Amino acid sequence: MCGIVGYIGHRDAYPIITNGLKRLEYRGYDSAGIALYNGNGLELFKTKGKVAQLEVISKKRSSNAHIGIGHTRWATHGVPSDINAHPHTSNSGDLVLIHNGIIENYNSLKIALENKGFHFESDTDTEVLVNLIEYVQKTEGHKLGKAVQLALKEVVGAYAIAVIDNKKPNEIVVAKLGSPLAIGIGNDEFFIASDASPFIEYTKNAIYLEDEQMAIIRLEKGLRIRKIKDDSLVSPVIQELHFSLEQIEKGGYDHFMLKEIFEQPKAIKDTYRGRLVGKEGLIKMAGVDDHLDKFLNADRLIIVACGTSWHAGLVAEYIFENLARIPVEVEYASEFRYRNPVISSRDVVIAISQSGETADTLAAIKLAKSHGAFVFGVCNVVGSTIARETNAGSYTHAGPEIGVASTKAFTTQITILTLIALKLGRLKGTLEEKQYIETVRGLEAIPEKVSIALKENDAVEAIAKVYNQAKNCLYLGRGYNFPVALEGALKLKEISYIHAEGYPAAEMKHGPIALIDENMPVIVIATKKGHYDKIVSNIQEIKSRKGKIIAIVSQGDQTVRELADHVIEVPETLECLAPLLTTIPLQLLSYHIAVQLNRNVDQPRNLAKSVTVE
Ligand code: F6R
Secondary structure (H helix, E strand, O other): OOEEEEEEOOOOHHHHHHHHHHHOHHHOOOEEEEEEEOOOOEEEEEEEOOHHHHHHHOOOOOOOOOEEEEEEEOOOOOOOOOOOOOOEEOOOOOEEEEEEEEEOOHHHHHHHHHHOOOOOOOOOHHHHHHHHHHHHHHHHOOOHHHHHHHHHHOOOEEEEEEEEEOOOOOEEEEEEEEOOOEEEEOOOOEEEEOOOHHHOOOOOEEEEOOOOEEEEEEOOOEEEEEEOOOOOEEOOOOEEOOOOOHHHOOOOOOOHHHHHHHOHHHHHHHHHOOOEEOOOOEEOOHHHHOOHHHHHOOOEEEEEEOHHHHHHHHHHHHHHHHHHOOOEEEEEHHHHOOOOOOOOOOEEEEEEEOOOOOHHHHHHHHHHHHOOOEEEEEEOOOOOHHHHHOOEEEEOOOOOOOOOOOOHHHHHHHHHHHHHHHHHHHHHOOOOHHHHHHHHHHHHOHHHHHHHHHOOHHHHHHHHHHHOOOOEEEEEEOOOHHHHHHHHHHHHHHHHOOEEEEEEHHHHHHOHHHHOOOOOEEEEEEOOOOOHHHHHHHHHHHHOOOOEEEEEEEOOOOHHHHHOOEEEEEOOOOHHHOHHHHHHHHHHHHHHHHHHOOOOOOOOOOOOOOOOOO
8 A cells, every 4th residue: 555656746745645645545544754855955754654644754854855755654654653654765865765565575585684794774575675776776786777677586475666876866766566557748847647637637648657657757758667677668658537626625525435425326427328328228338349259158257346346346236146147256356366366267256456556456467467367447536556466457537536434435336236137137148138137227326326315315314323322233234235234344343443343134143143232233124125024033032132223224214113213215117226225324324323423534544545555
């Protein structure tokens, strides 16, 4: 994780870097630091805590600097502290470096450097890397770029780095393996960042470095990209960015999470816009259309993902099996990659990832590809590593998701996967035309229905007030709503720090029912279509053990209303589309509880948006 920002050009580097770091705090916020070349030498400021704290301690910086690098950290090696904060300096004080990733062989490198007289102040792997570069530079007399290249050949692990040399302060050297690195191209100026958000107001042109590439970026002379392995030159591919500054700001909401929850009607529409065509409900998806044979002949689909994206995969399992009759397995990417999974060239692997950078999902993709499987990506971040590593894919087009807790990513991932299942179901003939059209129309009606569900916001806030002191919560659902229960529980624990469990409602009697007493809030998803009578029985079981019931019900429901302590209504829809609506009140409930508990909703403790370490 961690976020990196750099600037070289004619403007004042400081505000570009600090504002950029704030936008990247979703990647980690344990410490922050900045190094600036002010014309006479390097100035370095770093501190435990957030960028706001960095701004306090860096007030005394001397003057405008036109070159600089900054970092916001998610701690891996060494506790969050001033000393472990980046940038890290080499022993001579000449080199400063920022790093996102992990150097796995840092310990052996450290011992070797110590034997050569180097000393270390921090516990980080990054300080080892900057000194390794210095060692190569000094002993072999290389320029910075060459020294970085040779040092990186010794490194095992993942990195996106940026380095400045105090003795040659007209260049920044960057390199990438595993962690993302974007270079914004302006007029005689360059921006470096973990994603394009820090420089979107300055340029819409960006280069995304590929793995094992480095770039030497020089004032006036421009940039040169080389392969680290063989030093060959690479022609830069400049991409046009399609998002705006407005999209990554809060737009009047108190938190990004709330903004993103309320953006869902638009995000879902943007996901199917241009893909659902005409009155006959044709589904056009280039990523699928170009590889139809793979999907239609697949023995099975294997979905790999983590966290919320894994929950979207679970919903998709129900959808694909029901609509397209293709067997589906849903795997935690982190488990899949370390098992010895049976994969064949007749499997289609679908990797789901909002960020497109999740290390475990990426590793699962590589494993699947090495076994000959066709790998399809469902990502939100355009140009992300997973989007590039997969054989084909579809973007969700949800727009930037900044809040650490995933919200619109979940509903838009389900939307994409529903479109694919519908398309395959129609082509395979597993879906009758009437059901196909009905589902397509149902999907088109979802944005409006999400807007209606969002109108319950005040009611949900009032319910949150009743339960915000709870120590535990149980979430129950059946069928399509079972993964929604898991997702509701994840949302609550990650932003409010209240322990929560999601369960298939019928499993309750096999264990969790023992937890139920008058202090246990139980959130039950009890929409009309699908196992309704069964879930009403589950509610009665909870009631007779004095549990407090918050039920998510279909509009107009009377039966559950009489049993539950609170009900939150969502509009009726088809059973397979229910998760797109039932998840809304659960997102709002977690949000309000977290706000009422004064938690940092957008940046919950210990978490980061983009998990680029395993
Ligand atoms: C939960 C959450 C995480 C992510 C997970 C995967 O709200 O945000 O569980 O869903 O880290 O991230 P992506 O989808 O970027 O691969």
